[in-house]
Amino acid sequence: MYHKSKGYKVFNVINSICLILLSLLCILPMIHILAVSFSGRGPANANIIGLWPIDFTFESYEKTLNSPNFIRSLWVAVYRTVLGTAIGMALIIAAGYALSKEYSYFKGRSVYIWVFVFTMMFNGGLVPTYLLISNLHLINTIWALVLPGAVGVFNMILIMNFFKAIPRELEEAAYLDGAGLFKTLWKVYLPVSMPAIATIGLFTLVWHWNSWFDGLIYMTDSKKYPLATYLQTIVVQQDFSKISLDPKDLENLSQRSVKAAQIFITAFPILIVYPFLQKYFVGGIVMGAVKE
Amino acid sequence: MKYKKGIIRSSIIILILSLFVGCGNGSGNNNQATNGATGNPPVADKGGEKLPITLTTARPIGSDVIFINGEDITNNVHNKWAKDTLGIEIKDLWTTADNTAYHTKLRLALSTNEELPDVFVVQDRSLVADLIASGKVMDISEAYEQYASERLKGLYGEFSEALNQLKTENGLYGLPIFTSGDGTNPVLWIRQDWLDTLKLEAPKTIEDFEKVMDAFTNGDPDGNGKKDTIGFAFSARENFSNWMSDASFIFGAYSGKAIPGSWTEIDGKLKLGSVLPEMKPGLAKMKDWAAKGYLDAESPILDPIKATESFIQGRAGMIAAPSWSEGWPLNGLYSTNKDAKIDVYPLPVGSDGKSARFMNTLNENKVVVFNKNFKNIDRFFEYFDKIYDVVYETGDFKYGYFEGYDYVLVNGEPVYDSKKFPTPLEKGPTPSKYSLFWNTPEIPLKGSAIANRLYNGATPTTVGEKKAATQNEVTIKAGSINFDLKASNSPNQFLGAPTQTMRSKGESLDKMILETYARIVFTDKSIDDFDTLVKDWYDKGGQQIEDEVNTWYQSVK
């Protein structure tokens, strides 16, 4: 039993300490942003906040949460993410499952895979894609945000590889019990692949949550922007000289504390969802199904 | 080899599929074009009867546009006014949340042959050039002659060089929308408390400037016993001439006219300031200053706004920034140091009085253009003239736009501060930004002239003066100095579309200039490399650019 060996215990302590230090390094910027979001306007704009707020206030959060645009965008983002993830996952799992079959069994496999992989490297670019979406009359609809990116090829390849790693015996046993292809997917593959599905689900979710450019070009009204697009238009350093030369406007536009609050609130839902998915891929789960 | 076959097979399918959709594209566009064209008949505008028309536009609606009473951009007091008084119904084809996104979408609309709005503002010179080249925007030379009001003609007559931005040999393709004109011209902001501590006078010449910088750097002006201050903050990330955190005047003090990044007329020909030999002494001076620690070695990685931080955080003692900067961003200094005092002075001049400073175009490159299918240009000019009521203080708008929005009359006297309204508003609405022009079009240079009169003791009588008089003292002083420095303005005199060589090689050449400047000042690159830069610039396409620019210049002269 290696757990009990002295060497391993020492390693474990050192390892834990190193990883804790590493994770501290990773949250410093988030803490900084939080500190800025709770700081008063002046100190925030002067950029003198470190890891602790100065002139503590909730003002930025009140402002953000009272802004109708922000709340509207939040809903668009939730809608888009839920719909997009559901559709995307269904497509990816179905196709990934089919593609995980042996070449000898499923001859068309390679063709399909390369057709998909090709799109990871080649794309038509902005103008033709926009023309297509516009001719399909998807402009200003949620489908313009959901459908074009629905088939995440990287995720599909990943899930296919996870499926491939599942022992053939399981599948054969299911066949012997009289289960068809679909039933095997549902009853055998999915339960065993929860770590993979949680991972891919997370990737899809995060992708939808963070995508901003499509919202910008496919929505003709800034009220229909998803949150990421909304945030992008606020956070990106504008060429202020083009907007206004009125210091009052500029001060409003450049408010760091409000920006920080918005960055944090935008990241927040993903951070909330995370632990629910995380339990599937970070240790502790015994893959009972596999043993049977 | 399997996948190869796969690719071939799938590409055949794709080809077939795409042919269908390709055709679809074409016809779809045609439909769009016919549907989208303004279906309004030409106005039968006889006997003062005004047929109601619809006017389409597109614009950015940033968070700086503030609405009240549940209004928004499609439904507000301005649109109602336009409809009721002028019979113009304003319709937004699309809006974006910011300026960059607006131009992205506009470019996309042009690239996909979407119908353009009837009237729209553009603030991007190469996009304006493309719009004109596309033949989709209207030549308004005749309409301008016919419909523009006398005062508009007078205004554009006075600042006629601005029209060059929209002139080609074929006609006039839009109008510049004037802003304050000198709103981004720099003046010198100094830590007055540091000057006082060190018993120094504000610098008048570049020599004085150097002395003050030396004292600010080595004399411990903040009295904390550490050598942690520098003389002067500026940005060298995008240019040496900037709308904020500027350094152009240092070059101007030696050249007297040209500054980096601008085209200036010298002996009848336009020359790019950056590669004139007159830049060398300024550059050498800056190198010297950087070596002595007067300048921030990080200047090349700081953008114009970020560069103000060292002033705001109390590390730098001087900065060249617009006349309104005390209101933002320099006021940030007070939140880091309550006892700090900022004052404003004219930019230092060369030993023989030479000076030049950065100036943007009178319209900050903002122009309004028209869809060539727009049938009601006469009505537009009527609207345009009405909007100028605000600036000329005439007609419906003599106090401001709309009572209860940008002003309230209290005992017959207009009040502009929304916090002092009978029902005070924390953030007053901004009806000036509901217009087709994103903001109130102005009379160039008028603002600083008013500030100058006020600073010299005039009593405010007009609305414009009264509004200006509510600004704080140092801002009025800054405006007045901005006015006094008029003679040293060095605007970019090349206003044409980016020329062919500019489009193909301009970026690389600009990059070469900026890199060489930054390296000369801040690294051990020798000042004599400036001569190599000039030679390289001319050899690698600069000569062509200069010729093309001068061809344009002759054509508009």
Place this chain on the structure above:
Amino acid sequence: MSVVLLEKKDEGIPVQIPVQQSRLDRFKKGFKRTWPLHVLILPAFILTILFHYVPMLGLVIAFQDYKPWLGFFKSEWVGLTHFRNLFMFEDSVNVIWNTLIISVLKISFGVSVPVVFALLLNEVRNIGLKRSIQTLVYLPHFLSWVILGGILIDVLSINGGLVNRVITSLFGIDPIFFLGTGNWFRTTLVVSDIWKEFGFSAIVYLAAIAGINPSLYEAAEVDGATRWKQILHITIPGMLPIIVVVGTLQLGNILNAGFDQVFNLYNPLVYREGDIIDTFVYRNALLEGNFSFATAIGLFKSVISFGMVVYSYRLAYKYANYRVW
């Protein structure tokens, strides 16, 4: 198909019809068995054709002097001019070189660091600690480079930035101008990129580890294998397929050095070491609305990337007899 026919011909079989028939038959027979698989793929396939392949028609503008108002059909054809132009610029070679250096470093560390991290994290016994660490390292992924760029400029500042304060007090050396000297700039790009993404990238490896059959470890335990041996012979082989897939696909990024990051951090002092293809295209084509040039460079990048992926796929197949997918 032609390959098959040729072979048969060489063998002297007189007519081709039987061959085709048998192929057709086999196909029919196969299809009868596998049609559900095609059905499962169909939705994804249709969407891919529609939203990815159809717009590829637009790639023709790479060979045109595309004028939006003339459209795809009437714009002038210029052949390979734009591709040649890419190499005509004074700084093209320099820019391509920078891109390669930065992206190769990013790819190699971008794959290896998360793998090592996942292995180390897997050794943490305390589940709570394990999950907390994992949550924290995943946070930076959610900050855009616009934000991080500003933070990095402050943290790396030579005027009392946090990092330089630590360096000067620990090692007693002069502050390092990370963003203003060429080699440090590249190092900064790579390190900060890895720092931002390793936590997020590690998730997929953690999932791979979680998917390993625990009975394998139990058996090894019984055999008295040390932990190191278990990692070497169970954990790593279990992750390997995923590592190989991710690595192969990462090679498709060989000409992507990270536009957002570079754009927010580069500056005149490091143009020579920091300017990459994407920033170059942004300045020279996109800002000017020169879609043809931008598309041509995009296509050039795509071809190289695809070549890299195909090449590595074939290498794996040829030498390890391993199908990456």
